Amino acid sequence: MTGRGQPVLLCTNDDGVQAGGLSLLARVAEAFGDVWTVAPDREQSATSHALSLHRPIRLTQLSERRYMVDGTPTDCVLLAVKEILETPPGFVLSGVNHGPNMGEDVLYSGTVAGAMEATILGVPAIAFSFTGDDETVLDTYADLLGDLIGSCLRRTGFPDETFLNVNLPNRPASEVEGVVVTALGRRVYHDSLRRSRDPQGYDSFRIGGGHSAWRGREDSDFRAVRAGYVSVTPLHLDLTNFELLNEVRSWGLGS
Template identity: 40%
Template sequence: MLILLCNDDGIHAEGLHTLYESIKSLGRVVVVAPDQEQSASSHSITLHQPLRLKKHQQNFYSVTGTPADCITLGVHEVLKKKPDLVVSGINHGANLGYDVHYSGTVSAAMEGTIMGIKSLAFSSVFLEEKPRFKPAALFAKRLIKSLGRHELPEGVMLNVNIPNVAASQLKGPVICRLGMRHYGEVIVQKLDPRGRKYYWIGGDQKNFADIPGSDCNAVIEKKIAITPLSIQMTDFSFLEKMRNWKI
């Protein structure tokens, strides 16, 4: 099996290396990851400046771009063919609910899905506590092995969130819908030494919406949450209603 491994936390991230060590026995695993932090880069691609590809060691490459860039260069330049699987993660933090629209980790897997490659994204759900990546990496290996017995529909990837607890405390996995996360203040305003305003975007997480069957509810219960995500974003139920609009 040929696996292309990526993330959005960068080539040196602990979650990436822990996942590599866990799945390298499954076949040839090639890492193509951003050269620096690319969290919340979503599905952006680099069009207005050149990209540089650097080989660090055998099967490890970094790219001066986004996670989606990494998948593109990984497939077309490093591997020069489609891998059997694209794996993204392990993300340093959750990708629950609306997070998936902003996540570079999820978007790397989504880029693989667009290319017609079976793809998965893994995230470890932690805030301030010390991350435990090994239980997440062991589950990732288990799920990848199970894909040999199951087929993913065309255009569908799996988004996996693993609670940051000891392996003995993990429950599930459970198949979930996306939930909703609520955040605090989004804009932080400060002054530079010359008295000019500048801003940081990003609020603290406050809580989850209580939605039974959602990924957010699952991880609160220490359950591994698996959510199938589709690249087809059309709302078909509203599509039919909208055809009756008089515009």
């Protein structure tokens, strides 16, 4: 909390400190508290939950409450909570990512990892992503983002070890059908690994491109977004498959 009794809100992302989605999120968040921004100094997409363990991390102050880090989104949240802020923030807002984060993407996304790191540190968090690429369309979501953030901040409690993953459909906010709570879908990638030869004649590989196919339950995130809804998926830190605990115990592993 600050001296004015306002909650401290931390904004981060994986697209870099200059990204338009981050600026939008920080502007919206200012209506709800004292906003601090700690974000990577460059693009850090698909870094997942990486920590910069084997080199020093440089922290640069850009203005009174705005910092950039030459590291990953996870580095940013860790530095903000442990070093920059005098007390832990009341909420961490990660995004708005330029591109979707649905299905298995949440395992690779630096945006989602920023929210996850906050959750590990005991701070409620939301990851936001926009499934399009037109910033003029993204800018129409200011009021809707404010409604979502305000609804979460007004809660008297937030579920332990859980954060929200929000995906905005690729259409103006005025055309959104509504907000729905969803489950993760599944996406299978095809032809996403490409071989080539570098100028020296060595084989090299590029990851990305190709095409993908979605599948999942009727309440999956990708189905909601396709239908023009904002998808809100609660994600939990515990990856244990509890339904299989007793079965795997019966395998007699190690005996």
